[in-house]
Amino acid sequence: MTTVSERLLTRAEEPGTGSPGPADPPGPAVPLLSLREVRIADGSDGREIVHGVSFDLTPGKVVGIVGESGSGKTLTCRAALGILPAHFEVTAGSIEIGGTDIATLTPARWTALRGATIGAVFQDPASYLNPSLRIGRQLAEVVRVKKGLGRRAARERVLALLRAVHLRDAELVHDQYPFELSGGMLQRVLIAAAVAADPRILIADEATTALDVTVQAEILDLLADLRDRAGLALVVVSHDLAVVARLCDEVLVMRQGEVVEQGPTRRVLDDPRHAYTRLLISEHEQYGLERFLEQTAPAAPPPPAAPAELIAPIAPKEEA
Numbered sequence: 290m291t292t293v294s295e296r297l298l299t300r301a302e303e304p305g306t307g308s309p310g311p312a313d314p315p316g317p318a319v320p321l322l323s324l325r326e327v328r329i330a331d332g333s334d335g336r337e338i339v340h341g342v343s344f345d346l347t348p349g350k351v352v353g354i355v356g357e358s359g360s361g362k363t364l365t366c367r368a369a370l371g372i373l374p375a376h377f378e379v380t381a382g383s384i385e386i387g388g389t390d391i392a393t394l395t396p397a398r399w400t401a402l403r404g405a406t407i408g409a410v411f412q413d414p415a416s417y418l419n420p421s422l423r424i425g426r427q428l429a430e431v432v433r434v435k436k437g438l439g440r441r442a443a444r445e446r447v448l449a450l451l452r453a454v455h456l457r458d459a460e461l462v463h464d465q466y467p468f469e470l471s472g473g474m475l476q477r478v479l480i481a482a483a484v485a486a487d488p489r490i491l492i493a494d495e496a497t498t499a500l501d502v503t504v505q506a507e508i509l510d511l512l513a514d515l516r517d518r519a520g521l522a523l524v525v526v527s528h529d530l531a532v533v534a535r536l537c538d539e540v541l542v543m544r545q546g547e548v549v550e551q552g553p554t555r556r557v558l559d560d561p562r563h564a565y566t567r568l569l570i571s572e573h574e575q576y577g578l579e580r581f582l583e584q585t586a587p588a589a590p591p592p593p594a595a596p597a598e599l600i601a602p603i604a605p606k607e608e609a
């Protein structure tokens with residue numbers, strides 16, 4: 290008999306994708322990102338929204354956060370990125386990036402860290418791009434500011450990034466405007482922008498939610514590629530247990546601001562200890578299965594990128 294995690298993995302891999310599942314747990318390493326009992330409150334009324342989140346992210350590790358809408362997943366990510374909405378604040382606990390407590394960072398240090406150490410991709414990629422500028426120009430700006438490249442080198446780097454995120458015709462996409470691209474292509478562009486400055490940590494908050502299942506699986510493969518080839522550490526926020534099963538080493542299950550269950554993904558999926566986790570799994574089995582099985586005619590997968598293409602744009606140490 291197959292386990293829940295085996296079934297979820299099988300379904301998430303169905304749409305014609307072939308990369309392996311979560312990597313073996315990395316050995317002991319200094320956490321790139323460490324949250325300790327983080328509490329977040331709405332300063333306007335003093336209401337505590339997130340009641341203590343802890344996890345460590347080491348190179349190549351993927352931590353998943355699942356849970357119902359409004360449970361505090363996005364606020365937790367935004368706290369780690371130093372971009373909590375106005376009047377929200379971290380009221381207790383600590384967040385460290387590379388051993389530095391982010392509460393001590395100056396705005397200038399934050400600017401240096403964002404992109405270069407920690408990057409993020411959210412849902413609704415179109416809203417993060419300027420509709421009146423070509424894709425290449427927008428990415429080039431990131432590359433020129435964060436990597437200090439000249440015009441020509443920036444163009445080459447942007448094309449390499451577009452290829453690295455498996456966009457078929459990088460030259461064409463380079464010269465297109467956002468409205469000319471599909472949702473899946475825009476999400477790839479956003480991922481390219483997020484990894485342009487070789488971050489060590491990428492936070493993907495519902496980054497595949499708006500995409501159809503085939504494209505979703507391709508984006509998940511892309512994230513797995515970045516993890517495998519560049520040791521990128523990921524925080525993946527999703528409503529979808531199949532996404533979590535596909536990518537994550539560890540999962541946190543959140544409900545109403547509380548982490549109700551946390552542990553290695555397979556243990557949580559195969560032996561859930563909290564009633565809410567069991568509910569999520571049974572809902573997934575009832576509705577998720579059909580959604581994946583509906584996938585009868587997957588689109589052609591993107592052309593395989595040469596390993597060198599994938600490594601060159603994102604491995605920080607390889608660039609002179």
Ligand SMILES: Nc1ncnc2c1ncn2[C@@H]1O[C@H](COP(=O)(O)OP(=O)(O)OP(=O)(O)O)[C@@H](O)[C@H]1O
Pocket residue numbers: 338356357358359360361362363364365374375
């Ligand atoms: N900018 C904001 N202004 C006011 N309230 C907010 C804001 N952002 C979040 N909240 C509130 O904080 C709580 C947690 O929100 P959060 O976005 O972290 O949830 P979530 O788990 O990411 O939900 P979803 O899955 O729907 O994105 C919710 O009750 C939400 O209404």
